[in-house]
Every structure is written in structure tokens, then in C-alpha cells.
Amino acid sequence: MNVTIYTHPDCLNHRPGPQPDFAPARLLAVETALRRLPYPHLQWRTAQPATPANLLAIHTQKHIDAILQPIAPGTTRHYPPDTDATAGTASAIRAAAGLALQAVADVVSGKHQSAFCLCSPGGHHAEVEMASGFCFVNHVALAAVYAQQMGMKRVAVVDIDVHHGNGTQAMFWNYPERLFISLHESASPTGHTHETGCAENILNIPLPPRTGGGKYIEILKHTVLEKLHAFAPDMLFVSAGLDAHQSDPLGNLFLATDDYKTIGSILASAAMTLCNGRLVSILEGGYNLSTLGNAAAAYITGIIEAQS
Numbered sequence: 001m002n003v004t005i006y007t008h009p010d011c012l013n014h015r016p017g018p019q020p021d022f023a024p025a026r027l028l029a030v031e032t033a034l035r036r037l038p039y040p041h042l043q044w045r046t047a048q049p050a051t052p053a054n055l056l057a058i059h060t061q062k063h064i065d066a067i068l069q070p071i072a073p074g075t076t077r078h079y080p081p082d083t084d085a086t087a088g089t090a091s092a093i094r095a096a097a098g099l100a101l102q103a104v105a106d107v108v109s110g111k112h113q114s115a116f117c118l119c120s121p122g123g124h125h126a127e128v129e130m131a132s133g134f135c136f137v138n139h140v141a142l143a144a145v146y147a148q149q150m151g152m153k154r155v156a157v158v159d160i161d162v163h164h165g166n167g168t169q170a171m172f173w174n175y176p177e178r179l180f181i182s183l184h185e186s187a188s189p190t191g192h193t194h195e196t197g198c199a200e201n202i203l204n205i206p207l208p209p210r211t212g213g214g215k216y217i218e219i220l221k222h223t224v225l226e227k228l229h230a231f232a233p234d235m236l237f238v239s240a241g242l243d244a245h246q247s248d249p250l251g252n253l254f255l256a257t258d259d260y261k262t263i264g265s266i267l268a269s270a271a272m273t274l275c276n277g278r279l280v281s282i283l284e285g286g287y288n289l290s291t292l293g294n295a296a297a298a299y300i301t302g303i304i305e306a307q308s
């Protein structure tokens with residue numbers, strides 16, 4: 001399957017402490033690894049930043065005003081309990097959301113088959129009116145809702161970040177035509193199996209610490225694919241957090257780099273079978289700078305080499 005990578009230099013402007021270089025370094029680690037991939041047909045493109053009006057599809061005006069208001073250089077705005085913004089964050093928020101919207105427009109129109117958006121900050125913890133977990137705008141939910149506005153009736157998100165995508169779950173809960181499936185470490189405060197949405201449209205799969213690739217991929221091949229087939233989405237999205245990697249400092253799952261290739265391949269095959277190949281993946285977490293890029297490259301390789 002062909003993949004187009006979406007990136008915007010303003011995403012490098014998000015530089016929260018305590019290590020101001022860490023967020024841009026994450027993004028650069030992924031981009032560097034993807035640019036080394038030996039696929040000449042891998043395309044790169046950018047997008048216009050999202051407007052505040054674009055964000056109203058999933059967030060309140062109050063929240064949008066709060067996260068986009070200017071911050072003086074050298075100062076930090078704190079969103080309890082764990083999310084910080086600095087002077088460049090607003091431009092990064094708009095750029096990252098713009099990538100997600102453009103990717104949807106291009107995939108739905110058929111211009112590109114599959115997309116991977118290098119978004120920073122991340123998105124899946126952001127709720128309708130709350131920044132949370134280093135996230136301000138929920139890119140994957142924004143993308144999925146935009147796809148529905150473009151005529152994709154049924155949309156599904158598979159969240160492979162080690163943390164539960166509480167924001168996406170909340171935004172999907174009351175909408176039977178939005179399916180949210182999350183595999184995450186069981187330590188997450190939300191994401192229990194009894195949280196199933198208004199129409200069994202939420203599937204949470206909490207995994208015990210130290211769960212490795214064998215078990216993870218077995219669940220993906222059976223439980224997740226069965227749910228996807230039963231739901232029959234018109235378009236598939238992936239919250240592509242890479243922090244379930246065994247080396248990640250913020251998680252305790254034990255995926256190896258090569259497991260991400262298998263995951264990409266399984267999800268891309270599902271998109272080809274169920275959604276005419278319409279697949280948009282969005283970068284979420286991943287915090288080990290020395291393994292993050294290779295995990296992203298493995299995931300993209302899996303998509304490119306996937307068979308329907």
C-alpha cells in the first residue's frame with residue numbers, strides 16, 4: 001500500500017519543559033528514520049495549519065481560545081495535571097491539526113491511499129474541553145469526524161499507544177457510527193473493559209505489564225480484527241503511539257521494533273479489505289529517542305508491504 005507522510009515545520013515549535021528540546025527531538029527522530037526508508041515512492045507533503053473554526057468540530061470555543069492564546073516567550077502555561085504549553089505551542093497545535101485534516105481530504109478524495117501524520121503535540125488524551133496528557137487537540141478524533149463530514153459514514157480508530165486514549169473514547173462514546181478500539185497497559189486510569197460506549201462502539205483491551213509482541217499480535221489478529229469486521233468501517237484511523245515498545249520509559253509493555261511492522265501490516269490489510277485502503281495513522285506517544293524512529297519506520301514498512 002502506498003503511504004504519504006505529512007509533516008509541518010511548525011510542529012517543531014512545541015517545546016515544553018523540563019527538557020525543551022525533547023518534543024522536537026522526538027519528531028526529528030521519526031522523520032530521520034522515515035527519510036532513510038528505501039522506498040522511492042514514499043511521498044512527503046505538508047498542509048495549511050488548521051483554523052480555530054476547524055477545531056470546533058470536536059472542541060468548544062472556550063477550549064480553543066484557551067489553548068491558542070498567546071504565551072510570552074520564555075514562560076510556560078500549565079494545564080493541570082500534566083500538560084505544559086510554551087510560546088510556540090499554539091502554532092504547533094494548528095500545524096498538527098492541519099496535517100490530520102489534509103490527510104483525510106487526500107485519502108477520502110483518492111489522491112493518496114494511506115497517510116501517516118507526524119503530529120506534535122500528541123492528541124488522543126485531549127477531551128472536548130480539556131488539555132491532558134501532553135495533548136491539546138484530539139487529532140485522530142478531528143480527522144475521523146472530518147471524514148464523516150466528507151461522506152465516510154462509519155469510522156474506526158485503533159489506538160496502539162501504551163496509554164488509553166481517553167479523549168478519543170469520550171468523543172466517540174455517544175456516536176454509534178464511530179468505533180474506538182484501544183490496546184493499552186492496564187495501569188491506565190481509564191480504558192476498562194466495562195467501558196463500552198452507547199452501542200458497544202468502544203472496545204478496551206487493557207494488557208498486563210510486560211505483555212510482549214506475541215500476545216499483542218494474537219489479540220490484534222483475532223479480537224481487534226473481529227470487531228473491525230463486524231463494524232465494517234468506511235475508513236480506518238490509527239492512533240500510532242509507539243510507547244508500547246519495550247524500551248519506552250513511560251510504559252511497561254514489551255513490543256519489539258519488528259512487532260510494529262506486523263502491526264502496520266495487519267492494520268493496513270484490514271483497511272484494504274474493509275475500507276478500500278483508506279487508512280490514516282497519526283503519531284501519538286513514544287519517548288525513547290534511540291528506538292522511536294526505528295519503530296515508526298517498521299510500522300510504515302508494514303503498511304507498505306501489506307497484502308489485502
Ligand SMILES: [Zn+2]
Binds near residue numbers: 162163241243286
Ligand atoms: Zn502514550
